[in-house]
Amino acid sequence: MKKNKFLALLLTCAMTVTVLAGCGSKNTTTAPSEDTNKPAESATYKIALIQQHQTNAFQIAVTEGAKAKAAELGVDLTILSADQDAATQISQIEQCVSEGYNAILFEPVDPDGLRDAAKAAADKGVVMINVVSVCTDWESAGISAISCGNNVKAGENEMQHVADLLEGKGNVAFLTGPSAVTDALDRMEGYRNILANYPDIKEVVAPADCEWDTAKAQATVESWLSAYDLDAIVCENDGMAVGAGNAAGANSGIIITGVDGTPDGYEAIEDGRMTGTVAQDGGLMAAGGLEAAVTLLNGGTLDNNVIIAESVWIDASNVADYK
Secondary structure: OHHHHHHHHHHHHHHHHHHHHHHHHOOOOOOOOOOOOOOOOOOOOEEEEEEOOOOOHHHHHHHHHHHHHHHHHOOEEEEEEOOOOHHHHHHHHHHHHHOOOOEEEEOOOOOOOOHHHHHHHHHOOOEEEEEEOOOOOHHHHOOOEEEEEOHHHHHHHHHHHHHHHOOOOEEEEEEEOOOOOHHHHHHHHHHHHHHOOOOOEEEOOOOEEOOOOHHHHHHHHHHHHOOOOOOEEEEOOHHHHHHHHHHHOOOOOOEEEEEEOOHHHHHHHHOOOOOEEEEOOHHHHHHHHHHHHHHHHOOOOOOOOEEEEOOEEEEOOOHHHOO
């Protein structure tokens, strides 16, 4: 009898160990795959970010800001690049709609040419958000919100600092982004607003569209330096300002400025190739757009469907505070 009780006790212990082992296995977690930005195995919403391109530090900041916010919100984020091609971007929007994305954030390559694609997607129930740059008459294109900088004010900020540094007179030249892109047009509008107050600041060569590209800007400025006496080169982004600084060399005596506040711009300010930049936070723009999309998908409303990231002037005196 004692033997039977002993065997029963052993059997009970074995069953207890088995149950405990089973409970312990429920605490095992599966690491998310490396190609997703969601923090768990399932995400509430499927969202796409379609950038104009991914070729400079500002755009990388947009990408990283979107990834960080997606992880925080627990959404499934896909990031695409249109490579500066409007037809590609339209196709990407259409593909995302067909694949059942809940929301699309996009930075339009062509502010007019993307309207129909945005409207078609919105009509099918996709939440459409403009980030960084904005479609023409965006609300009538079915776009729910915009998250961007105020590029007119950024241009005014940059040009006013250049005018002050020139003490109201001198020869200037401009390096621009693509002429069809809203942020390029708005920054130039800001420059013109300030220049109207300074008749002794002369534009000695037509603005050059360098498509935001550092190498193109460097080649353009190298040719300018042999043909013109320039006191300032005003650039619509930091990438082109770095190219201008590369062409002119460190401490050239030419005022060289940009927009965006990127790491390569900060480095150029520190080593004397650039004078200053107006910082705009691309990561914050992407994050703001993503947060707006999730709010709308959750059935909420936006206090403001125009989300603005403010700009600040950065030069050698304060660049260390922004690195």
